Amino acid sequence: xxxxERVTLAHGSGGRTTRELIERVFAPYFKNPVLARMNDAAIxxxxxxxxLAFSIDGHVVSPLFFPGGTIGDVAVNGTVNDLxxxxxxxxxxAASFILxxxxxxxxxERIVRSMANAARAAGVxxxxxxxxxxxxxxxxxxxISVAGVGLIPPHLDIDAGNIRxxxxxxxxxxIAAHGMAIMVQREGLAxxxxxxxxxxxxxxxxxxxxxxxxxxxxxxxxxxxxxxxALNELALASHVGMVVEEEAVPVNDAARNACALLGLDPWHVxxxxxxxxxxxxxxxxxxxxxLRSHPLGRHAQRIGVATAAHPTHVVLRTTLGAERILTPLSxxxxxxxx
Amino acid sequence: xxxxERVTLAHGSGGRTTRELIERVFAPYFKNPVLARMNDAAIxxxxxxxxLAFSIDGHVVSPLFFPGGTIGDVAVNGTVNDLxxxxxxxxxxAASFILxxxxxxxxxERIVRSMANAARAAGVxxxxxxxxxxxxxxxxxxxISVAGVGLIPPHLDIDAGNIRxxxxxxxxxxIAAHGMAIMVQREGLAxxxxxxxxxxxxxxxxxxxxxxxxxxxxxxxxxxxxxxxALNELALASHVGMVVEEEAVPVNDAARNACALLGLDPWHVxxxxxxxxxxxxxxxxxxxxxLRSHPLGRHAQRIGVATAAHPTHVVLRTTLGAERILTPLSxxxxxxxx
Numbered sequence: 127x128x129x130x131e132r133v134t135l136a137h138g139s140g141g142r143t144t145r146e147l148i149e150r151v152f153a154p155y156f157k158n159p160v161l162a163r164m165n166d167a168a169i170x171x172x173x174x175x176x177x178l179a180f181s182i183d184g185h186v187v188s189p190l191f192f193p194g195g196t197i198g199d200v201a202v203n204g205t206v207n208d209l210x211x212x213x214x215x216x217x218x219x220a221a222s223f224i225l226x227x228x229x230x231x232x233x234x235e236r237i238v239r240s241m242a243n244a245a246r247a248a249g250v251x252x253x254x255x256x257x258x259x260x261x262x263x264x265x266x267x268x269x270i271s272v273a274g275v276g277l278i279p280p281h282l283d284i285d286a287g288n289i290r291x292x293x294x295x296x297x298x299x300x301i302a303a304h305g306m307a308i309m310v311q312r313e314g315l316a317x318x319x320x321x322x323x324x325x326x327x328x329x330x331x332x333x334x335x336x337x338x339x340x341x342x343x344x345x346x347x348x349x350x351x352x353x354x355x356a357l358n359e360l361a362l363a364s365h366v367g368m369v370v371e372e373e374a375v376p377v378n379d380a381a382r383n384a385c386a387l388l389g390l391d392p393w394h395v396x397x398x399x400x401x402x403x404x405x406x407x408x409x410x411x412x413x414x415x416x417l418r419s420h421p422l423g424r425h426a427q428r429i430g431v432a433t434a435a436h437p438t439h440v441v442l443r444t445t446l447g448a449e450r451i452l453t454p455l456s457x458x459x460x461x462x463x464x
Numbered sequence: 465x466x467x468x469e470r471v472t473l474a475h476g477s478g479g480r481t482t483r484e485l486i487e488r489v490f491a492p493y494f495k496n497p498v499l500a501r502m503n504d505a506a507i508x509x510x511x512x513x514x515x516l517a518f519s520i521d522g523h524v525v526s527p528l529f530f531p532g533g534t535i536g537d538v539a540v541n542g543t544v545n546d547l548x549x550x551x552x553x554x555x556x557x558a559a560s561f562i563l564x565x566x567x568x569x570x571x572x573e574r575i576v577r578s579m580a581n582a583a584r585a586a587g588v589x590x591x592x593x594x595x596x597x598x599x600x601x602x603x604x605x606x607x608i609s610v611a612g613v614g615l616i617p618p619h620l621d622i623d624a625g626n627i628r629x630x631x632x633x634x635x636x637x638x639i640a641a642h643g644m645a646i647m648v649q650r651e652g653l654a655x656x657x658x659x660x661x662x663x664x665x666x667x668x669x670x671x672x673x674x675x676x677x678x679x680x681x682x683x684x685x686x687x688x689x690x691x692x693x694a695l696n697e698l699a700l701a702s703h704v705g706m707v708v709e710e711e712a713v714p715v716n717d718a719a720r721n722a723c724a725l726l727g728l729d730p731w732h733v734x735x736x737x738x739x740x741x742x743x744x745x746x747x748x749x750x751x752x753x754x755l756r757s758h759p760l761g762r763h764a765q766r767i768g769v770a771t772a773a774h775p776t777h778v779v780l781r782t783t784l785g786a787e788r789i790l791t792p793l794s795x796x797x798x799x800x801x802x
Contacts, residue, residue: 273611
């Protein structure tokens with residue numbers, strides 16, 4: 127690569143530019159069969175015979191506190207959800223804190239407390255940790271990386287690359303709440319109170335789903351880069367096309383209005399409690415019913431299907447019958463949203 | 465705690481102030497039997513029957529490149545070593561990168577390459593990763609957190625709390641090289657070339673040690689906070705005293721001279737390839753021989769014994785026969801050394 131190229135904010139977007147960075151800088155050196163599967167968590171064939179899920183996620187969300195959560199909630203739930211997306215039962219977490227000199231201990235305590243509460247709610251144990259401090263002006267309060275390990279039941283075969291044409295795409299909840307809650311807080315807009323982050327541990331609803339639809343092909347939580355990016359990643363990994371009905375995708379009014387006000391596309395806004403599940407057609411009805419019977423899936427919807435046509439492309443069918451390609455996030459819409 | 469207390473650089477030192485932070489802020493919320501064992505890596509009783517080691521470590525070392533290594537080497541070896549200290553065979557790593565806007569891609573590539581080389585040398589796979597970017601002035605090039613999982617052979621019982629009076633304390637290599645290599649680089653001193661970081665994966669020499677001394681009680685790598693802090697942590701966890709012979713502890717001349725020049729105590733300077741092993745007296749001779757037969761243990765020494773007297777205190781017996789209490793690092797001697 128050219129010697130004057132620099133990291134930009136877009137490299138952290140989770141969208142295309144992030145992928146480019148990974149493909150150009152990381153993949154050439156780290157390439158191995160586990161990473162190449164493009165899953166949210168690594169599946170580890172332990173010599174003991176079981177399968178472990180092992181994942182890591184860094185969090186640099188700003189501000190540290192926002193309607194509906196803290197950086198700590200998001201850090202714990204983010205890793206719990208990465209494990210859940212592989213069908214794993216999340217069990218153990220390890221957290222690395224990078225603190226900025228000058229951070230109020232009371233703020234740190236508030237964050238730690240929210241992490242402990244989130245871990246308890248998710249039924250996971252934080253079993254290892256590390257803390258570093260950097261000089262004032264070399265950080266931003268606190269950055270948190272959380273790694274997690276979970277166990278995968280033997281009968282499941284969930285993988286981003288498993289989707290086949292005809293499979294049905296489901297979503298559990300309305301999109302864009304987390305990102306817009308952060309933006310509204312950051313910009314000091316008048317939406318406060320109506321908009322809250324959707325941060326939540328998803329393994330409970332996932333477990334309910336997998337009991338109803340044990341042949342679930344793939345799942346992905348629609349975090350950085352939003353729903354559009356999650357769908358594109360799955361389509362790419364499985365080399366299928368997707369057709370999604372715009373009208374079927376739930377968006378709350380407050381999030382839709384905030385997006386309109388700020389000129390943002392809800393399809394690209396980060397979520398922390400939204401996931402898509404792709405299931406075989408004969409399991410779609412029971413799967414949707416299972417999602418809707420869980421508190422985190424009350425507004426679950428069937429949003430589209432996988433197709434043999436236009437592989438790796440996601441086509442959005444709009445309310446008026448028009449079609450457009452739904453691209454993954456490019457550039458960084460909302461820096462430091464998680 | 466008081467509402468105006470703030471995080472200081474000393475909170476990241478790895479010494480006493482770090483412990484205070486953990487005890488005051490983290491432990492009240494995260495307390496569980498696994499964390500309470502005070503080991504470098506968590507031992508996970510997988511339902512599959514095996515025992516896993518799972519660890520995390522954040523790295524904020526400045527500068528990013530220094531004689532003998534990069535932040536990437538140290539990040540990989542640091543986690544490999546935390547697993548090795550539990551007797552685990554390190555298998556899988558997950559890395560979280562927090563990049564600063566403006567970082568040269570070529571610098572990032574150099575770091576990633578050094579990580580890949582270190583992982584290959586250690587025989588571990590990096591199986592998951594995450595990248596975030598923060599605005600210019602909110603980071604310092606790159607921060608890296610690495611989590612690791614390893615498998616522990618069934619016959620071992622290694623734990624910081626296992627040391628008994630009479631046990632023998634061994635060290636594998638001269639102390640203070642890593643910290644002084646960083647300081648010399650940072651201060652632009654003339655020592656360059658003589659002083660190199662000792663960053664290295666220790667699981668190979670540990671395996672050799674454990675074959676010779678299968679009843680090894682405890683091990684600890686002497687990273688942040690130096691040898692003094694590592695010994696104090698072990699003495700505290702096992703509620704034993706320790707007597708260490710000053711003359712027996714190897715220090716290279718270059719490191720000793722650099723310490724003298726900068727007014728630093730080599731006992732408190734960070735290492736990245738030094739560990740202490742505490743073994744039962746009847747295994748001490750074979751253990752020392754095993755250490756010395758490995759390239760990373762050529763200068764291994766027997767440095768002291770555990771005692772029933774003065775539990776939790778480490779006493780240093782100086783060359784002149786005088787004794788002084790060897791305290792763990794207090795405050796932050798060398799910020800951002802790892």
